[in-house]
Amino acid sequence: MSTPPTSTTRPRLTIDDVAREAGVSKATVSRVLNGRGALMSPELAARVREAIDRLGYAPSPMAQALKRGRSRLIGLVVADVANPFSVAVLQGAEKACREAGYMLMLFNLGGDEAREREAIAALASYQVEGFILHTLGRDRQVLHDALERGKPIVLVDRALDAPLDLVGLDNAQAVPLALDHLLQQGWNDLLFVTEPMQGASSREERHAAFNAFVQTHAGQCRGRTAECAVHDDAALDQALRALRAEAGTRRPAVLAVNAPVGLRVAAAARRLGLTLGLELGLVSFDETDWAPLVGPGITTLAQPTDEIGRQAARCLVERLEGQPGEPRRFRLPARLVVRGSSQPG
Amino acid sequence: MSTPPTSTTRPRLTIDDVAREAGVSKATVSRVLNGRGALMSPELAARVREAIDRLGYAPSPMAQALKRGRSRLIGLVVADVANPFSVAVLQGAEKACREAGYMLMLFNLGGDEAREREAIAALASYQVEGFILHTLGRDRQVLHDALERGKPIVLVDRALDAPLDLVGLDNAQAVPLALDHLLQQGWNDLLFVTEPMQGASSREERHAAFNAFVQTHAGQCRGRTAECAVHDDAALDQALRALRAEAGTRRPAVLAVNAPVGLRVAAAARRLGLTLGLELGLVSFDETDWAPLVGPGITTLAQPTDEIGRQAARCLVERLEGQPGEPRRFRLPARLVVRGSSQPG
């Protein structure tokens, strides 16, 4: 109703417009905008504020960024938005960033880790102030550069040997949680199924914790690992078949390294005619909407994904605001959600 | 290895640095950068290009944006990243944008449509050049403003009465595809389950198509609709119970408006002890990873999500590059993926 839908592109409202409207100088407007309004006559400040409201003025983040070298932008690089874990983290991070007054720029690797360098470069060129990285960090040089340019980095889920802040799951707590449960339920021939490690520390940590557990419980169970590439269903079938064949009187169960793998294991079990919870036990990392409904329900290790995202964002924002100190590592606990896939009967 | 990890924040590399390095003026560098290098002596251009490479210089999009009023940024507002459809579209759009040289700024409503205005305002203030909106568009004023400022908008999935570009599913094709199949399989007591419409045109279109189908097939089937709020499982149970109770000799089946609803229906069926594909038919919009594994497998109407996202991005980019003309509507076809939930036996 206010303005008719002219097709003339209305030029951007600038600080000059406000200054003119309020009958003051740009500097004064700028001061009001930046909270230094307390240092001037209250009436003037009020007049300026009014003009701002009347015009509906908002400063251009671009210009601000250019001037002060701070863009209030955070770059988020995600390994694969198709992965529910990534999405959940993204969700928490986006919210926390926004609450802290930052906007998120997203770059999705789509599973192609080779594009990581491109991602960081693109984001950096947009002057993001810092990075949240859910990715492999293969390209050390890029990280190095970013750091050198004073751009803090927070890693999510996957550690690097670099001295960086990290927030992720407490895998050393999570794995025994799952395996103790499996053992208690009588599953004693354990198979850890993972995608190729490729330097993903979370996978490696889970694997290590798995091996450690198996070793300390050598009397009660046996444990092996199967590494199956993303589309190699044949390999997975083969691994499960072998597990069954060599089980003897033992009862075979799988620990899946993440949700996509958990789903693939469920699919493989179906293909091979193995009933989950009966002929094959299964616990999978990552709680999902569908976990209760696949087969007899999949028992999961629920990650506090939202909290991980928020924590990552908080940590980064603290760094951006000058928090110094050694790299910090936040390890959040997993929660076991028991369902039919790990309970015979 | 190259540079030691100094903690001195190295200042940003500017066009002046390159100019100095190459012994030319900024303008010359700028020309090379903007493809106008053909108009000058080849050696000079080469020298500049070399300096650029040597220094690893990349222009600041911020400064460019400020200067030319074009940010090469596209704003994407998503209703809820927890919805697989949203994610899939996001994926396609992000890719297409990047290929066209744009970056995506993401704003997730997290199901809170009230924040839409905030989203658009925030994005607009960052000088995004256009919007891809997967949301309700309740706040007409905001859209109006955006358009007036010359920022094109492409709607995804949900139309508005406003004259805007739209890309979404061909619901008029999709619904009969599903219902014909259900009828053929002998399901003749049809229930359309949806979340509250709330002005979401895709839901309304699906509902309308459902009603139209039922009317033209009045002799062969009966059809009703249940509207169940997101967390109101009781209402859903009630609707399914009623469907069963009043079915008589008819065979009851559900058409779920989207993947989350489909999943909820599957959960409800389990709670009520109804076997999918036997006592209850089910077809759900949206193909997902888990559809094959829930119950006997859920029959789905697969949306070409990636293509929807790409198309939206393409359409927007065309507008940004000056393509004039009437609002365009792209309606992409769905594909029926038949599984156990719709096939007795």
Added chain:
DNA sequence: CTGTTAGCGCATTCAG
């Protein structure tokens, strides 16, 4: 063909 100049919108000195 190339260099000089003037802003884009803003925050921040520095004078007054």
Added chain:
DNA sequence: CTGAATGCGCTAACAG
């Protein structure tokens, strides 16, 4: 306490 002037990094007229 306030205004005028300067420059962030870049592009696009202008000159030469």
